[in-house]
Amino acid sequence: MKYELQPLTVADADKLYDFYQTIPAAENGAGNKAHGLTKEQFIDWIKQEEYWSRGLNLRADWVAATTYVLYVDDVPVGRSNLRHYLNAALEQDGGHIGLSVAPQHRGHGYSKILLRETLKCAKEKGINPVLVFHFADNIPACKMSESVGGKLVEETFHEKHGRLIRKYAFDTDNL
Numbered sequence: 542m543k544y545e546l547q548p549l550t551v552a553d554a555d556k557l558y559d560f561y562q563t564i565p566a567a568e569n570g571a572g573n574k575a576h577g578l579t580k581e582q583f584i585d586w587i588k589q590e591e592y593w594s595r596g597l598n599l600r601a602d603w604v605a606a607t608t609y610v611l612y613v614d615d616v617p618v619g620r621s622n623l624r625h626y627l628n629a630a631l632e633q634d635g636g637h638i639g640l641s642v643a644p645q646h647r648g649h650g651y652s653k654i655l656l657r658e659t660l661k662c663a664k665e666k667g668i669n670p671v672l673v674f675h676f677a678d679n680i681p682a683c684k685m686s687e688s689v690g691g692k693l694v695e696e697t698f699h700e701k702h703g704r705l706i707r708k709y710a711f712d713t714d715n716l
Contacts, residue, residue: 561576611642652682670713
């Protein structure tokens with residue numbers, strides 16, 4: 542199995558459009574703003590994502606973030622979003638990394654690879670520690686973070702979601 546994590550780019554729009562349509566618009570706190578877009582809208586969305594990764598055209602309440610796609614044997618299977626820093630809102634709800642694996646590719650350990658590779662990108666950007674949040678009842682996600690070296694630092698009830706959230710910290714110096 543060959544895998545590679547690549548930043549999202551317009552050059553990959555044709556091979557990624559259908560993939561992004563398979564990932565739910567919202568699931569377990571992860572959002573997919575590209576779900577349901579037309580191909581033209583999808584290309585515009587990728588362009589916007591590229592700007593945001595450079596800290597350009599951000600809303601006042603947003604932070605710079607880079608979106609990555611995990612390819613396994615040249616097939617896109619998952620995507621992650623790495624926030625370059627946290628604002629007050631993201632320290633409570635969101636953390637540094639959000640990720641999801643397309644439903645048809647789940648159950649093969651790709652989320653662990655996706656998280657590990659995204660953590661390497663965080664290390665390259667000098668982000669340490671990295672915070673990753675999961676709903677406490679999303680047991681597979683919590684186990685994934687723990688298996689990749691995440692340390693549970695807090696479990697709190699989140700009013701907005703009406704659910705318990707577990708916050709995991711990763712020390713990128715130890716990757």
